[in-house]
Amino acid sequence: MKRRQPSARQLKDWDRRYLWHPFTQMQEWTQEDPLIIERGKGSYLIDTSGKRYLDGTSSIWVNLHGHRHPILDRAVKQQLNKIAHSTFLGLSNPPAIELARELIRIAPKGLSRVFYSDNGSTAVEIALKMAVQYWQQRRPEAGPKHTFLHLKLAYHGDTIGAVSVGNIHLFHSRFKPLLFPTLEAEPPYCYRCPLRLTYPSCAMACLEPIEEILKARHRELAGFVIEPLMQAAAGMVLQPPGYLKQIRELCTKYDVLLIADEVATGFGRTGTMFACDHDGVTPDLMAISKGLTGGYMPLAATLTTDEIYQGFLGTYEEFKTFFHGHSYTGNPLGCAVALANLTIFRQEKTLRRLSSKITLLARWLKPVAAMPHVGEIRQQGMMAGIELVRNKNTRESYPLNAKAGHRVASTARDKGLILRPIGNVLVLIPPLSTSTEELKKMVEIIRKSIDTLGET
Numbered sequence: 030m031k032r033r034q035p036s037a038r039q040l041k042d043w044d045r046r047y048l049w050h051p052f053t054q055m056q057e058w059t060q061e062d063p064l065i066i067e068r069g070k071g072s073y074l075i076d077t078s079g080k081r082y083l084d085g086t087s088s089i090w091v092n093l094h095g096h097r098h099p100i101l102d103r104a105v106k107q108q109l110n111k112i113a114h115s116t117f118l119g120l121s122n123p124p125a126i127e128l129a130r131e132l133i134r135i136a137p138k139g140l141s142r143v144f145y146s147d148n149g150s151t152a153v154e155i156a157l158k159m160a161v162q163y164w165q166q167r168r169p170e171a172g173p174k175h176t177f178l179h180l181k182l183a184y185h186g187d188t189i190g191a192v193s194v195g196n197i198h199l200f201h202s203r204f205k206p207l208l209f210p211t212l213e214a215e216p217p218y219c220y221r222c223p224l225r226l227t228y229p230s231c232a233m234a235c236l237e238p239i240e241e242i243l244k245a246r247h248r249e250l251a252g253f254v255i256e257p258l259m260q261a262a263a264g265m266v267l268q269p270p271g272y273l274k275q276i277r278e279l280c281t282k283y284d285v286l287l288i289a290d291e292v293a294t295g296f297g298r299t300g301t302m303f304a305c306d307h308d309g310v311t312p313d314l315m316a317i318s319k320g321l322t323g324g325y326m327p328l329a330a331t332l333t334t335d336e337i338y339q340g341f342l343g344t345y346e347e348f349k350t351f352f353h354g355h356s357y358t359g360n361p362l363g364c365a366v367a368l369a370n371l372t373i374f375r376q377e378k379t380l381r382r383l384s385s386k387i388t389l390l391a392r393w394l395k396p397v398a399a400m401p402h403v404g405e406i407r408q409q410g411m412m413a414g415i416e417l418v419r420n421k422n423t424r425e426s427y428p429l430n431a432k433a434g435h436r437v438a439s440t441a442r443d444k445g446l447i448l449r450p451i452g453n454v455l456v457l458i459p460p461l462s463t464s465t466e467e468l469k470k471m472v473e474i475i476r477k478s479i480d481t482l483g484e485t
């Protein structure tokens with residue numbers, strides 16, 4: 030029996046009546062008309078009335094090659110002809126096996142094992158649990174090493190462990206009673222340098238307090254969790270070149286595992302396959318998710334080294350097993366489309382073709398950076414943060430309740446571009462496949478939308 034399609038009007042009513050949206054004040058949401066996306070094509074999202082919008086967030090940082098890519102569409106359909114899902118507990122499946130092999134091929138050298146899950150937060154949680162159990166089993170003589178160091182403004186997901194190693198006050202402070210204690214260090218937020226220094230004459234002086242923490246506390250530290258190169262949810266806080274390499278060296282020196290959260294930066298977003306590649310760094314554990322399936326299916330993985338993997342081997346009765354898993358671990362549909370995602374990288378030479386777009390994006394953003402209410406633009410590859418300020422000279426921020434970012438994004442939406450700001454930072458993360466014309470149009474809409482901010 031074929032169900033009758035609900036009308037756009039009904040969908041809007043039902044959305045207001047039955048749904049609770051993430052990171053959303055529902056009291057406001059229910060007073061506005063929800064935008065309901067029915068289809069997509071390339072860089073465009075299409076709503077129930079047929080109106081087209083450029084997808085300036087890559088559907089929250091997941092889409093890489095555009096919507097309805099034929100290779101990705103086909104991969105899902107072909108896998109469906111075989112099986113949608115079978116468990117990974119006690120069984121295996123072809124796409125998950127093949128994908129693991131491909132991931133190890135492209136991952137930073139030295140990462141050799143893949144542990145699947147289904148979202149970025151769990152990929153991080155798995156890295157944390159692996160780190161703690163590793164030290165217990167592989168190096169019991171090291172004593173209890175179960176504390177984590179991370180940067181302030183860090184974001185690693187919304188589950189409790191991921192929130193514990195995060196530090197976004199607005200999102201995280203109320204859950205404090207549930208969180209485990211961690212150590213925090215100042216991030217290299219150069220525009221608002223906590224040391225009031227300027228790069229490069231600062232010689233990355235912010236690394237000194239980090240070394241002090243490592244020196245004093247390394248005996249209890251299991252790992253240093255970091256978003257390599259770009260702290261995205263912090264508002265695109267970009268690390269200076271060489272910063273990550275120094276962090277790697279410090280972690281090695283003090284015997285602390287480096288946990289790279291590449292959930293946002295992975296899969297070409299920063300211009301290289303992984304952000305770690307810019308500094309030639311291999312982390313001990315690496316979390317990936319968002320771009321893994323090209324934005325098609327929820328899938329994640331935690332990659333690690335042979336050294337860590339070996340720490341979990343033993344006889345059954347030793348119980349060194351990693352006791353962790355999810356119902357949808359190694360989901361064949363997700364793995365099949367992730368494999369197809371990597372095929373596109375090879376076939377379309379995605380990374381090679383990206384560099385000219387990245388240069389153009391930088392060129393087009395330059396006049397935006399000169400606008401009176403733009404403090405700074407931080408771009409790395411196809412990720413850009415545009416920090417809006419009330420006063421350009423003093424760098425005074427807009428108060429959060431002025432909703433500056435939100436207002437600009439709302440104007441941009443009227444002009445046909447979907448953006449999702451983080452506080453006062455407008456975030457532009459277009460699909461890697463965005464054409465130069467589309468990219469130019471996105472920047473043009475952003476410029477015009479910021480312009481209206483001055484009038485209000």
Ligand SMILES: *Cc1c(COP(=O)(O)O)cnc(C)c1O
Binds near residue numbers: 150261290291293318
């Ligand atoms: C999005 C994100 C996460 C969380 O991923 P989910 O799939 O939303 O759970 C973790 N770390 C970083 C850096 C992210 O950007």
